Amino acid sequence: MTQVFALSVPTDIPWRRVCASGDMHDADPCDLAVPPRWRSSIALFRYDPEDSFQPYSDLHVTYLKLTVTLTPFAPELDIQLGRREVDALAPAFPCYGALLHVTVAPPEDQRAGLSHQAYPYFLDVEPKKRELYELVTDTGEVLSGSTSALSVGKSQGALQTTELYNLNHGWNFGMSASGSGPVGGGSGSGFVGVSETRGSVSSSGYQSTDIRTADQSTERRELHSHTTQLSQMYNLFQAFHVGTNRTLFLMEPRPHVRQSEATFIQGPRALEGMQEVFLVVVRPKAIKELCVGAVLETAHLLKQEIEVFEEDTARVEFRLTAKAPNLDKTIKKDSGEGEAEDTVHYDAPPDFEIVGYDVTLIKTERVIEGPIVDHDKKHLSVRGKVSWRFEEGKLKGGEYEDIYRDGHLHADVRVHLRSTQAMVEEKATRMFLAARQLCCCTKTPNREDITAITYERALPRPFTTGFTAASPAHLRESRALAAELRRELERSLSSPARLAFGARTYRSSDALAANAATLLGERLDRPAVVPGAQLGLSWRELLGEVDELGERLGLTDEAAARLRHDAIEHALRLARQERRR
Template identity: 45%
Template sequence: MANPLGIPSDIPWRRICVSEDMLDPVSCDNEYPPRWRSSLAVFRYDPADEFQPFEDHVVSYIKVVASIAPYAPEISIELGSDYVPPELIDELEEAYPCYGSLLHVAVTPTEAEMGDFKPDEYPYIANFEPKKRELYETVTDTGEVLSGSSTSLKVGKSGVSSQTTENFNIDTGWNFGIKGEYKKIGGEITAGETGKWGTASANKYETTHTHNYDESVERKETQSHTTQLSQMYNLLQSFHMGTNRALFFMEPHPHIRQSEETFINGPRALEGMQEFMLVVVRPEKMKDFCVNALLETAHLLTEPVYEYDTDSDVVNFRLTAKAQNKDTDWGKNSFTSDPVSHTETYYAPPGFEIIGYDMKVLHSQRVYEGPTVTYDANTLTVYGSVTWRFWEGDFHAFEGYRDNYEDGILDVDVTVELRAKDGEITEYTRQLFLSARQLCCCKRLPQLQRPSITYEVLLPKKARIQIHHGFMDRKRFEQSRNMSRTIRDLIFKSLGSSKRIPYGKQSFEDSNVFMSKVTNVLKARRITRELFKPAAEASVISDKDRKVLARRLEGFTLADFLEADAETLARRLGRSTQDVLDLKASTLRAIAKRATTESNEAPNRRSR
């Protein structure tokens, strides 16, 4: 039973497990674990018998430390070379900020004792801290109030109750008043946070209570253990106390007020360290219990869109072949010329490239071939040929055979579409994915050395906003709030979604997110024009697969196919999700291989 007058002691936490890939195995070798990767650590303390409040149950304290960091997948040179030319591997590497997090903590019997207890006899979580961190918006213009558990945490004598303080930071704003008189010149201006005006009479009663107490004795009577928890300035909600699992949802502190002097770049990121303390109660006959923690962090994939200055120019193609007189004898003559051709070549102005054209035929007569337009990034060529004809018509007594002339004419205007070679990148949010870290403090199984992807989904169109680097305005303020709500909804939806992927089954390199990232790099660098052609015509896809794409994905470009949701494509194509991912991967590898080969052959062609 609990010691009635024991001195409160600070809990001496003992680490029982940690994310092993974040340990530095060799000192002073200048090689460190990944800096930007979330991690978990679990600590435990079993109070002495004198602090155990139950006769047939045992109380233990657990502390889970979640270090939440951006997700920066490490792309090896070997892997990157399979998907993009070597000079673009660095562009595949990116640190994805965290925009929300879920921490699952479960306590169960050990594997050896699992069959000895029914589910209602499993260990349960009697209490935990922190429980909440909420945001209140006041009606006044001052904006916000944040409440939450303080860093100080005390465990009561019962062993299962905790004492913490909820902090409020409330400002109800200022009030102003102006009072004036008409006939008697005068006035008054008042200002203050609170105020009362008018005439009132009141009776005053005063009662004095004096308490004398010994603070040391009070602490002995009310507290058994104390500890400190690191808190992040963010929103937090907790669920399922009283069961054998607890769920903590953390999301960034949102933008509350619009301020023209504030920079805003979408929703705030969630980064830092958050500690949770849990009170676990188990039957006395249960020798030990297992702690399992799963940390999922939400990230956004952006789609870079290059925005270019555009221009146009007109190529005037004019070809006229005048018919000539071929009356060489007294008989009736007829003559058709050989084709007369003309080629007009247009060169893109400095700093621009040709991206297309529009042709309009103004006049055509006796066209033999064309008009034919061919172009690349630097030149555009218009070609055509015509013939002319001379013939003699009916015989007239005084004129003889009448001469007829028919010219060959081909007049064409070609509008050349130009785009600046150097464009500005504008990023738009496109996709949300969850990366996960798991820590099991019981089974001695090998830990995954990198996070696993557990969920990925395309954002709704209303949530695909431009990443803005600049001052806030009303539109971007509203977009940021809407984006935060969308992220929250998708994280909650992921828990029961059919798109959820079991932990450990899919790495980042095998995910649809990675395929989209590779496609973004290829598009931005204009590695191949084939990305913008119909997927059914892509030469990097086998004939068999092209026929399926032609039937099931009409209107899809190759880039559309590579960026589309794999599960949605699987349903349309009648294949498994893994088959679709494999097809995407093989297509991207074929594009990279062709681009690398062409890059290596280019110097040889120039030297010849």
């Protein structure tokens, strides 16, 4: 075998396409019938280094490049709808995260009797991670990115990392001017700026100088064997499971970053563009071909207009102090006690009502009762009662000691207010995963390219999206939404609610049913009428989640999905009839 570490010139990898998403091909460029513009796609490229670059005697190294295009999910419905229904039921859902599963295996006819240890496996992948390093301030952020240049070492199995850090070195601005006249001339200049370095940089008082002379051409020959370019998105990224025959990539958008409110694709942009990954596969030489499968799952949010009540708080201070008076009026020991009480009233401001309260005790001594809080929607009162006592103690210096025992009841009552008039706001209420599959195997039959729904879940609470200004409250809300999406992406991998690929599409999804329910308005809680079925359910129950509908009626998932499919069409027909009246 030729020595791998010979000083050969690094080769720019000539990639050859293996397969790509079939529904993205345009057979006739001139018929004006183009494939769907907003649908994610996958393409696989392959390169096998020459024998002189194969470092193993019993194994073969193959390079794979997987290119995925992340776009919004724009469903296409086969229902006859009006324009309003189309806008409500088939919008373009922006992508807020993605999972890329890649699996490599021997061809179908070579798997029988083959142990898992003899399967091909991923020796290395790149990129491996991009993270967001956030400083203690709300606005200071440093994002590690990835370069587009990638080089393969002489060992053929190690990739040079493409991660780098985004450092802020400050800014400066300068200007100069000069002029001349009959008696002379002049010039001036000025500069202003801020010099700084933010990021993963450290410095110390020790300074050294290292001068090195290198022949870059020779150095490249010694270090690199192959080079290529990777297209990267400016987002968070994490790779998993190197060393097995499957690998997983998690892609997330940057949290709390201001974006355009609207684009030409009906929604805010979150995570879009091309992301390429480089994979080094090692396989036994007896396995001549590879079977590669990839599944791209993109996370989307269902946003609905819901009634939101403005909330506010008010503080009511209750301060009751009963000071004991001096009752020393005789030469004998005198004592006495008494009580004091008070009531504080609070009235809710106009257009607000009282929905609750919290009490914080500050100081309590000799309390008889309280604080007692009574309230209705518009009025709140706080009352309490304390006692005081005066007595004379021991004889000191010919006089009895005066002892004052004061009563105190100090408390703050935080009143929770809610507006009486509801505002309609767009909130994210559900998330779902839309999956696309690519199978590159020698004997794989032609598969229908579909976009399947593999996971659906209602969010724990409605989340605000599309912030227009930076504020602490908006940052906290954005962080909470990003964290919840990551949890759902991770949970979807092993959740019992995960659906098999192809078992559900958007046409039979909970997201479509939830959107259809909003079109019914006030009719949502009325009895549902579906021809040929006696259900005794309201539209809200009938257009709920398939699992709950099946449990309520004792139906299988398939039967419940068919019933809800019919219910959606009847609900849309009813909504159109109401709108035309």
